[in-house]
Amino acid sequence: MAEETGLVFHPMDQFIVKPLFGDGPVMWYTPTNATLWMLLAVACVVALFVLGTRGRAVIPTRLQSVAEVFYGFIYKMVEDVTGHDGVKYFPWIMTLFLFIFFSNMLALIPMSFSPTSQIAVTAVLGFGVFFAVTIIGFVKNGTHFLGLFWMKDAPMFLRPIIAVIEVISYFVRPVSHSIRLAGNITAGHAVIKVFAAFAGVALIAPASILAITAIYALEVLVAVIQAYVFTILTCVYLKDALHPGH
Amino acid sequence: MATETLVEGVAQGGAAVSSCLGLNGSAIGMPQLCADWMPNQIFWLLVALIAIYFFLSRIGLPRIGAVLAERQGTITNDIAAAEEMKLQAVAAEQAYVEALAQARADANKIVAEAKAGIQKDLDAALAKADVEISAKSAQSEARIGEIRAGAMDAVTEVAKDTAKELVAALGGSPDARAVNAAVSARLKG
Numbered sequence: 003m004a005e006e007t008g009l010v011f012h013p014m015d016q017f018i019v020k021p022l023f024g025d026g027p028v029m030w031y032t033p034t035n036a037t038l039w040m041l042l043a044v045a046c047v048v049a050l051f052v053l054g055t056r057g058r059a060v061i062p063t064r065l066q067s068v069a070e071v072f073y074g075f076i077y078k079m080v081e082d083v084t085g086h087d088g089v090k091y092f093p094w095i096m097t098l099f100l101f102i103f104f105s106n107m108l109a110l111i112p113m114s115f116s117p118t119s120q121i122a123v124t125a126v127l128g129f130g131v132f133f134a135v136t137i138i139g140f141v142k143n144g145t146h147f148l149g150l151f152w153m154k155d156a157p158m159f160l161r162p163i164i165a166v167i168e169v170i171s172y173f174v175r176p177v178s179h180s181i182r183l184a185g186n187i188t189a190g191h192a193v194i195k196v197f198a199a200f201a202g203v204a205l206i207a208p209a210s211i212l213a214i215t216a217i218y219a220l221e222v223l224v225a226v227i228q229a230y231v232f233t234i235l236t237c238v239y240l241k242d243a244l245h246p247g248h
Numbered sequence: 249m250a251t252e253t254l255v256e257g258v259a260q261g262g263a264a265v266s267s268c269l270g271l272n273g274s275a276i277g278m279p280q281l282c283a284d285w286m287p288n289q290i291f292w293l294l295v296a297l298i299a300i301y302f303f304l305s306r307i308g309l310p311r312i313g314a315v316l317a318e319r320q321g322t323i324t325n326d327i328a329a330a331e332e333m334k335l336q337a338v339a340a341e342q343a344y345v346e347a348l349a350q351a352r353a354d355a356n357k358i359v360a361e362a363k364a365g366i367q368k369d370l371d372a373a374l375a376k377a378d379v380e381i382s383a384k385s386a387q388s389e390a391r392i393g394e395i396r397a398g399a400m401d402a403v404t405e406v407a408k409d410t411a412k413e414l415v416a417a418l419g420g421s422p423d424a425r426a427v428n429a430a431v432s433a434r435l436k437g
């Protein structure tokens with residue numbers, strides 16, 4: 003197709019990890035574009051909370067209101083979903099949410115790099131949540147945690163079958179949890195890139211630019227929603243670990 | 249297919265810095281699946297997450313939490329203060345109503361007292377006036393009596409003189425004493 007139309011498509015090139023300095027190989031410690039954009043997300047979190055709460059005002063400034071909305075939103079989510087004993091994990095969940103939220107948002111800047119489109123990143127997040135939740139479940143409830151898979155409400159003959167399904171679904175959780183995020187971000191960015199390539203042709207450029215605008219708006223929505231979805235699923239998994247008896 | 253391209257790329261010049269990049273510098277397949285880059289991303293992700301976690305748990309969240317708690321406290325205090333002020337206002341209104349009633353009662357009492365005082369003064373003045381009037385009328389009566397007695401004396405005198413003159417004119421020699429006695433007896437009669 004590229005040869006036919008003279009267009010050059012490299013929609014996936016935006017996901018390439020490059021060293022920030024020089025052209026050497028990417029070692030585990032090399033500062034790369036991934037490093038840059040992750041640390042920018044960290045900087046945004048720090049800026050929001052440090053600049054926002056600089057006044058510690060009872061009547062908040064605009065930035066302080068934003069910080070308070072983030073705090074209140076996630077705090078309420080954790081409290082509502084996991085109950086009072088889940089509140090002590092609030093800083094961890096807030097960390098996840100803010101990192102994903104700011105990574106997603108920063109990735110919408112043209113020429114940026116999106117860490118949350120990388121399966122390596124989301125898999126660490128997803129499996130991290132999975133292992134943390136499983137360990138918390140066993141530490142808090144001991145073997146009683148296995149009751150999560152044994153439906154006491156179901157008829158006796160169905161219980162083993164449901165248990166098998168529950169176990170499978172439990173182990174699929176981290177996979178879906180991480181691929182959902184990476185897939186959404188990758189797809190959106192790749193689609194924008196494809197439309198951007200079409201913008202090189204004068205005839206279809208207006209349609210292409212309109213489409214980019216529309217998809218960009220959609221991507222803003224997706225960026226927020228995926229951060230929200232990841233966070234609330236983490237809360238739900240944590241609730242299962244804290245109260246396995248349903 | 250990716251491996252094929254990779255082998256081709258390396259064979260063509262070996263310029264690619266990563267096994268996931270083609271010779272022209274674009275990605276071979278999905279860059280997300282390139283194992284070369286994963287350790288790097290995992291390492292920096294952990295750095296970023298730990299940095300955010302420590303920042304949030306040490307600085308960010310306690311600050312917001314403190315601000316929210318302070319606001320909650322301020323609101324609670326303000327509501328309590330407003331409640332107290334409302335009670336004070338109600339008490340003040342009650343005190344005002346009581347004071348008004350008291351003032352009205354006092355005013356009525358003062359009016360009654362004043363009325364009583366005036367009545368007493370009036371009675372005293374009337375009594376005094378009565379006494380004076382009766383004294384005056386007694387005096388007048390005495391005077392009238394005197395005048396009347398004076399008049400009677402004068403009449404007696406005139407009668408006696410007239411009688412003497414009459415007796416003399418009729419050619420008698422009037423015995424003054426007998427005439428006087430006769431006139432007096434007649435006047436008494």
